[in-house]
Amino acid sequence: MIEDFTAAIAGWQIFYTVAGSAAFTLAGLVFVALSINIGIVALANEQGDLMQFARQTLGNFLALMIISLVFLIPGQDRYGMAIPLFFIGVITMWRSALLWKMFEFGKKESRSLDKWLFRRELLIPNTICYALLVLISVELFYGNTDYLYGMTLVVIWLLLAGSLSAWFLMLQLAKMAKEEKAKR
Numbered sequence: 001m002i003e004d005f006t007a008a009i010a011g012w013q014i015f016y017t018v019a020g021s022a023a024f025t026l027a028g029l030v031f032v033a034l035s036i037n038i039g040i041v042a043l044a045n046e047q048g049d050l051m052q053f054a055r056q057t058l059g060n061f062l063a064l065m066i067i068s069l070v071f072l073i074p075g076q077d078r079y080g081m082a083i084p085l086f087f088i089g090v091i092t093m094w095r096s097a098l099l100w101k102m103f104e105f106g107k108k109e110s111r112s113l114d115k116w117l118f119r120r121e122l123l124i125p126n127t128i129c130y131a132l133l134v135l136i137s138v139e140l141f142y143g144n145t146d147y148l149y150g151m152t153l154v155v156i157w158l159l160l161a162g163s164l165s166a167w168f169l170m171l172q173l174a175k176m177a178k179e180e181k182a183k184r
Contacts (some may be wrong), residue, residue: 002107005142008145009076018070019155023162027061028164030054049118050172052099056122057165063092064158067133067151069128089134092148121168125161129154 034041034145041054070076070084100123103115133154139147 005078005081005143005145005165008074008148008163009071011082012071012148012151014069015152015155019159020065020072022159023068026159027058027065030058030160030177031167033166033170033173037177040173042175049103050169050176051170052102053118053140053165054068055124056095057162057169059092059095059178060126060158060162060165063088063130064162065154067155068156078140078143082137085133085137085140089130089137092126092130093134096123096130099123100127103109104124117168121165125157129157129161 040048040078041051047176067085068116070088071078103123132150136150136154
């Protein structure tokens, strides 16, 4: 059973190499874009939704990087695979829950994003992806590799949602820069 598990995981290494490379690249581009616009970023309220949006977008890419690295560890057994994935899922679900709480019940004056956009682009996809990650990690803990195809949904959705979130973030920063320039 262990050999079958290891072989099943090894079959996914190319997929996770590509996914991890994409996540590393996109996170780097977001980091550079934020650094270039550091003046505008500094104007945003630390607890505001734009900063939380940026943190969560980078956090999603970071989670995807770690997921990919876990899948690329050679000779991985079911415990070595399931336990890190479970903790990634639980930690990111906790972060998503805190974001839901902050966004739904936090201060309204620190909002610069539309609440439906924030939910649709970030909160709902994160909650679904990370809940699915927790469920799949539990199955992997018991040696069941039937749900590895479900991980493709998590990975592809995080890449797609992260890319769209990063694009939206850059547009929002450009809009804020334009508004700041008009004030001068």
